[in-house]
Amino acid sequence: MNRIEFIRELDKRFQGLNDTEVNKVISFYSELIDDRIEEGMSEQEAVESLGDIDSIVKDTMEQMPLSTLIQQKVENKVKSKALRNILIICGFPLWFPLLIAFSAIIFALYIVLWAVIVSFFASVISFAAAGVFSIIFGIAFCFLKGLSIGFAIIGAGLVLSGLFLITFQPMILLSKKAVVFTGFIIKKIKGLFIVKKEDVE
Amino acid sequence: MDIQLKRGLIEICVLKVLTLSDSYGYQIIKDVSKCVTISESTLYPILKRLESNGLLTVYSVEHNGRLRKYYKITQSGRKRIEDFLSEWQEVMDVYNFIKESNINE
Numbered sequence: 001m002n003r004i005e006f007i008r009e010l011d012k013r014f015q016g017l018n019d020t021e022v023n024k025v026i027s028f029y030s031e032l033i034d035d036r037i038e039e040g041m042s043e044q045e046a047v048e049s050l051g052d053i054d055s056i057v058k059d060t061m062e063q064m065p066l067s068t069l070i071q072q073k074v075e076n077k078v079k080s081k082a083l084r085n086i087l088i089i090c091g092f093p094l095w096f097p098l099l100i101a102f103s104a105i106i107f108a109l110y111i112v113l114w115a116v117i118v119s120f121f122a123s124v125i126s127f128a129a130a131g132v133f134s135i136i137f138g139i140a141f142c143f144l145k146g147l148s149i150g151f152a153i154i155g156a157g158l159v160l161s162g163l164f165l166i167t168f169q170p171m172i173l174l175s176k177k178a179v180v181f182t183g184f185i186i187k188k189i190k191g192l193f194i195v196k197k198e199d200v201e
Numbered sequence: 202m203d204i205q206l207k208r209g210l211i212e213i214c215v216l217k218v219l220t221l222s223d224s225y226g227y228q229i230i231k232d233v234s235k236c237v238t239i240s241e242s243t244l245y246p247i248l249k250r251l252e253s254n255g256l257l258t259v260y261s262v263e264h265n266g267r268l269r270k271y272y273k274i275t276q277s278g279r280k281r282i283e284d285f286l287s288e289w290q291e292v293m294d295v296y297n298f299i300k301e302s303n304i305n306e
Contacts, residue, residue: 028226028245031269035227038265049241056242063246 003033006047013057017064025060062190106189110182117178124167131161211239212247213285219257219274220282226270248272256281 001009007026014022029050036046050056088095134157142150211233218224218232226244233239251257256278261268 024249025245027268028248028270029241031226031267032230032241034267035225051240051242055240056245059242059246063249 001047002043003030003047006033006050006053009053010056013053014060021064029056058191062187113178113182117175120167120171120174124164124171127160127164127167131157131159131164133157134160207237208243208247210237211243212251213282214239215244215247215251216256216274216278216282219272220279223271223273225272229272251278 007030010026010029011022014025032050033043033046036049037043041049135154136157138150138152138154138157140150141153214233214236215229218229224232226248229248230239230241230244233244248257252259252272254277255275257272257274260271260273262271263269
């Protein structure tokens with residue numbers, strides 16, 4: 001691919017996005033090509049050294065906010081601005097509830113994930129609390145009701161404390177995984193909106 | 202290496218390269234590559250993020266009849282490097298500790 005073809009391809013993939021943004025990206029890669037040519041590379045070699053277009057497009061788009069990507073997808077489907085505006089206004093009763101539903105589902109899934117984490121945390125903490133209290137009350141029972149009962153309760157307290165120690169570490173690990181997973185899901189959602197080669201005629 | 206970690210490291214390398222002198226895209230790639238593998242497609246988003254976080258600024262200079270974008274580190278950028286160095290001092294201490302223990306056995 002030569003330089004002009006490369007730039008034209010980038011332009012196609014970034015179609016619909018903010019013009020200033022697109023110009024910045026294109027001039028960045030243009031500059032890289034020029035610098036390499038200056039160093040002695042041929043135009044073909046310079047373009048090839050940039051890597052494949054899909055990676056460039058993907059890495060650049062991933063940094064953009066989700067709203068920009070969705071906007072671009074919409075604008076690519078309907079080219080005429082006037083028609084687009086009419087469709088948006090007339091279709092409002094249709095797409096707006098769908099948007100709400102979609103956002104609500106994502107939000108709900110997110111809440112569910114974190115609710116699970118929080119409830120696990122609650123169990124873990126309650127093991128600790130129950131353990132501590134049982135030991136304290138157990139000691140008190142030793143004096144009030146008798147050693148056997150007291151010891152039994154202290155024993156229960158130790159078991160609970162043990163459970164706390166066992167589940168604490170996995171709990172922390174699980175929360176960290178949940179954070180990473182959330183980021184992963186957001187990336188995947190953005191991926192849905194990134195223009196691929198098949199989308200561009 | 203973890204992607205986020207690598208991205209963070211590349212950001213710091215870019216900032217460090219800029220403390221030596223203002224630089225442009227291709228030169229930055231060459232200099233950073235001496236330290237960590239970087240591809241062209243990763244540099245652009247990184248420069249963009251550094252700029253929007255105020256860690257560097259951009260200006261254009263004419264070169265051989267075309268405009269070349271130069272990147273310049275800001276005060277915040279320099280501070281970021283200092284923060285990195287002090288954060289990672291602890292990492293280095295742990296690393297050294299672990300390495301030493303192995304040799305003794």
